[in-house]
Amino acid sequence: MNKSADVCDLIINRKLDILAITEAWLKGDGETTQSLPTSPKALSDYDIHQLPRIGQRGGGICVILHKGYDFTSVTHTFDTFECLELSISSSQRDALQLFVLYRPGSTSPSKLFFEEFSGLLESATLASGELVITGDFNIHMDDLDCQSMKLMSDILYSAGLKQHVTEPTHIRGHTLDLLITRDPQDSVSSVSVKRDLPSDHYAVMCDILLSRPPATKRVIKSRQLRAIDSGVFREGVVGSLSNNNLDGVSEKVQSFNSNLSNLLDKHAPLTTHCLKEALVTPLLKKPSLGVDDFKNFRPVSNLPLLGKVIERAAINQLQSYIKDNDLHTKNQSAYRQFHSVETALLRVTNDLLGAVDDHGEAVLDIIDNHGLASISYADDTQLYVVIKPSNRASALAKLEKCIEDILPPPGIRVENKKRRQKLLTQRSASSVE
Structure with missing residues (x-):
């Protein structure tokens, strides 16, 4: 799959949780699977679930899914199209039945295709939860005179389903890739077509009413390579080569890699970084307080620079959201922009003076x-x-x-x-x- 970098960019830039791909050209062997963007360096929070076309070129279906979701997969076998079913959930309250289909476009839709597709809909529509059917059907749904389009529309209507894609999804101007849900159903919204991918098919994007999985905690490990004494490290490398008495090339390479790894662990061991690790400095709340009582100290945390930058970005977004939606309490002065203890005292003083001016009673x-x-x-x-x-x-x-x-x-x-x-x-x- 020579477009894996574009797929990876699409997932990261659009912050996708689920991506279904047809004509993935997967064969089911380890070599083709490794070409997909599922390595730790690319998309460490995602897994791939595939239905390869064994022993043939082309075809195949894969779904790249966020690891936070629970799922079960079912492979359906049909003569006229490929189908992969996933039952996806992020909690016990919601679930999504996702069907990804690929019908080869080398032949026109046959009577057997519509019979098999109707049989699939009979079982799919009986299942509980939200239902989404998507994929490359290779039927011109934009051509009102097309008999296959009319028959497809009648099947969807009789099953109580609705097709949401109304724009061309192919470079030749036809709507071939479909997005089907129950009718009516509000689980799918904001359906759009993305045209700037290096493919003859466009990407169909949508929002699905499904709770997002919790963010995964990422552990970052690094080595302090600049702290290595280059002279001592060089001597260690030379010594490991001189002591290598193995005959085979593969054995020599494996021994060298092992020795080099041990040298790195010795001179620059791996260290784990956490953005919330801080150097805590206790400061007295007031100069007049005693230093023998721990309650008189206020802990001040010195966080890493990157952690402070991320916190600042998060607090700016949170403050904007609270302000735009008017979520502050009426008399709140703490943790509020342009408010402080001074504004709180000013409010109390104003209320006292106002009550006195109105000949009322004021008690502090x-x-x-x-x-x-x-x-x-x-x-x-x-x-x-x-x-x-x-x-x-x-x-x-x-x-x-x-x-x-x-x-x-x-x-x-x-x-x-x-x-x-x-x-x-x-x-x-x-x-x-």
């Missing part, structure tokens, strides 16, 4: 005034009340007094029941951990 209560121990984290926007089991009763009483100073009874009270503390109001309740 500080929890420390009631003798409750508390811990603040991050940028001091999260406050946790510390309640030890030994003095639970007194701590709850102090918390209740603090709340009553803000909202006098009977508006709110603290109830201790089954080791859970609840703040109860006349209309609603919210828990305090």
Whole structure:
């Protein structure tokens, strides 16, 4: 398969999870399989599932599938076309029945083809879950006067199916590659045709309503080659050659590769890199705090440069999404662009002054005034009340007094029941951990 690099680029650039290929020219031997873009250097997160044409040139079907999906495959045997079935799922809630077909275009569609295809549809439409049938049918579905097109349309209509491709999929201007689903069905959308591939057929692209698999964790290993002492390494290589007393060429090459690998492991061993590995430096939260208590320190992580760049790119996308969809809470100041502790204090001050100007009542209560121990984290926007089991009763009483100073009874009270503390109001309740 001399177009494997283009297939690899298509998968990476379009971030495809499933790619079905007809006329893959696979023979089922190891040599042709290795030519496909499934090596660790190309697409380490993908596997290939194939239906080769044994003993003949041309033909063959393969499906390149993301490793995160669960699947079962079934090979169907027909006289007039090739068919590979995959049952694909990413969770217990959704599943996709994918049928990939290839009918050779060297002959016109025969009566036997339509009989075999109708028989396949009878069993396929009875299966539960989403159904997608695709492939190269070599039928001119764009030619309204074509008898094969009319017969194909009647078969799909009687089976309750719909064909979604409306553009030419061949360089000669005909629609030969089809995408078929149940009718109606909203599992397939955004159907388009990609024409810039080095093939006489175009690629049919679509979005399928199927949960994407979780991202796979990738371990990166490398060697510090620049740290190798070239003189010492050269002596090791020469020594391994001088001690080689083997006669055969293959034995000599294997021995040399083994010795060279051992030398590399000795002088530049493989090291595993992780983007989240960090050098943690403890810094005092305030200069006045004691250095003997670990709680007075704030851990500062120094991440690798690449990890920081990726995090920055991810946070920019996340902030844009939250802002565009108005997902921030009304009074949120933390982790929000152009907001900080200063904006939070400005909001509190404005509310107090506004209440006074309107001749209303304004109360500002500080929890420390009631003798409750508390811990603040991050940028001091999260406050946790510390309640030890030994003095639970007194701590709850102090918390209740603090709340009553803000909202006098009977508006709110603290109830201790089954080791859970609840703040109860006349209309609603919210828990305090």
